[in-house]
Amino acid sequence: MSKLPTNTLPNESKDGFNFKKFINKFTLIIVLIIFIIIFSIMEPAFISQRNVFNIILQISILSPIAIGMTLIILTGGIDLSVGSVLSFSQAVCAGMLLGGTNMYLCVLVAIIIGLGLGLANGLMIAYLKLPPFIATLGMMSMARGFQQMYTMGSTIYNMPEKFRYLGTAYWLGVPAPIFLVIVVFIIFILIMKYTIFGRSVYAVGGNPQAARISGISVNKITVQVYTIGGLLVALAGVLQLIRLNAHESSAGMNMELDAIACVVIGGSSMSGGRGSVAMTAVGTLIYGVIINGLNIAGVSPFVQKSVIGALIIGAVTLDSLVRNRGKK
């Protein structure tokens, strides 16, 4: 008889157990606060109202993508195609807008593209049994190819006035996109906590065999998370189009890495089953705070990339150390 897990357990006493959970949840927030304090000291303007708005605006496009990525990573998968899908759906939306099409129709088409490509990812992974890395890697190239074919590499700019409303609107003195970010986060925090779908995602990621035996359709859940991911990516693309007033050929480039960074910094496990949208929210905030803070401190964008990289490694290492305490 060999496979008993007990010799790798952390302290089992009730007090010790609660303490550890407490530390895990609040470590992230403490880290966030520390960074805020550091940057505020370096540059007092950091915590001005204007800059706080700036930070949240800067992460407003990344947020929906990070949320979708969280669901996907919770099932133990990954989506490398988000940047490319964003670029293609955004390109078509922009092209149609320029051609005078009704703006709601343009947005709808973008959403359908996102849903469609997300669905394709999900089907490949669930039914063709392709590893998520491979399937979405392929989609990444395909979607980028579609975008290039559609735009011929050119920028599409000068969007209609009506369309740009959301980009510059202020509601209750707060930029509109900030409300959107908060609303989308809240919606998905609620979905993951209070719906059968959300619970099933956790079950599939935690132990797909046990989930299947309990009557959950693992394939269906898999297809659903990638499809939802595609939807959120399309929405992010539309939001970006509104804010930038242009579709650039390089739209979405490397965005998948930033999205994964937010999820990982937020502490979700890459092997699935552990993490939450709420934690990703904090992770995304930390990401935004660091980028913004380094900007204000005058640090070059190149160094910023290395800092984010170091943060990802640090976050995963910390998580791994805590998890593997006591194992050989």
Place this chain on the structure above:
Amino acid sequence: MEQQQIVLELKAISKEFPGVKALNDVSLTLYQGEVLGLVGENGAGKSTLVKIINGVYTRDAGDILINGKVVEMNNPAEAIMVHKIAYVSQENTLCPDLTVAENIVLGQWTGGAAINWKQIYDFAQKALDALGLKVKPTDILADISPADRQLVEIARAVSQDSKILLLDEPTSWLTESEKKYLFDRIKHLKTNQDVGIIFISHFLDEVLKICDRIQVMREGISVGVFPAEELTKEMLIEQMLGQKKREIMYDENIADRVKEKVVLEVRGLTQEGMVDNVSFELHEGEILGITGLLGCGKTEIGRMISGSQIVDGGQILVDGEEQKKLTSKKCAKLGIGYISKDRKEEGIIPFLSITKNITLASLKSALGKFKHLSLHKEKEIAKKMIEVLDVRPRDPEREIIYLSGGNQQKAIIAKWIQADSKILVIDEPTRGIDIGAKFEIYNLLREQAKGGKAVVFISSELTEVLEVTDRFLVLRSGKVTGEYTHYEIKDEHGLLAILSV
């Protein structure tokens, strides 16, 4: 008998795992050129002992001596490369994607940085010839039959020029003629090459045939070593089982509980290589046992009737209606709950709470006003289950992975009770579970049966098969060889005798 040299000696070996003392002061002597049989029930410690010899486990206390010298034996590499101990087991220790030749030389090739393939293939061919194996060195391991794979493992062990060969259940997958080959090879090895061989097997007739001496283990201790020629099967069984304390009693009142109605019927169930034309009926209120030794197909039957395994032939009827292409989802809807013997791989969602594990198969019943998942309702459901089944610790929010095996099992059973299952298919219900929790689970299943549910009780633990089930089927090589009750087979000795045929 002339005095042979002692090639391996174990002195007072002890090994403890959390919650269970697997080996308690066990000693063993293996002579050059002998075959030493190692027998005992499941959990007696045979595999553990052999894994300690092989460096897979480290002993807590005691010494290992090879050729009279004390050795460390900290890891398998040391066992293989330094002491040339060859080990063949049930578990797949080879690489399915590599060729037969590569697998044979795995871990022991010292030919330098550049690979001389001709040398390797010649070496492999010699090893295969020594066993009379027909497979080619260039065959991919995954492509050859399971029996041949087993023989390749043995060829690999034989090719290592080892003086100590450990065989852990080597004949489970072999046909009669393949077994004959194996025994011939074993005889050759011991007579002509002075190899000391430890032979673990549940098949007592084989053990009596091939071994020179037989060592019996029971509950972590060594009961004794006997010359094979002085033993009969009955004597062996007696030594293996000792005096069984009977604490769980057979339910004499099954007539009240077991109804006429057939809730599950299986006709001619077949799965290629594993299950052969099995038929049985399960009645409402009944606890039907299915037992047999390693490889008999009982696990596969359990998986087939609960949608976890493809059915090659035969019919499954639930409440009289035939069900084709069963899936787990369909079974859950039909009210069939499956509790796998691999709790960790297929039973629990490790980092979800006890509550979330308990409600997993019945989430619809925890919905609140707005069709949302009511965490409050869920907690009430879980609390009740935890109370009734006495799951410890009584903390609904605790992640289930931190519970002991017994409590995890209770939670998994709770999941299906909560889902209102009519049929519970449970495989090795009390494996790795302490005695107190064992009884709780037996009582739990009996309660369910009294309440009109039916249980398919798949187990290799003799006592529970005899005492907890109403009647049981014995399986061997995928076929049903008999149906018995506690009345026909009075005790564990009788059952073991039938199983070890």
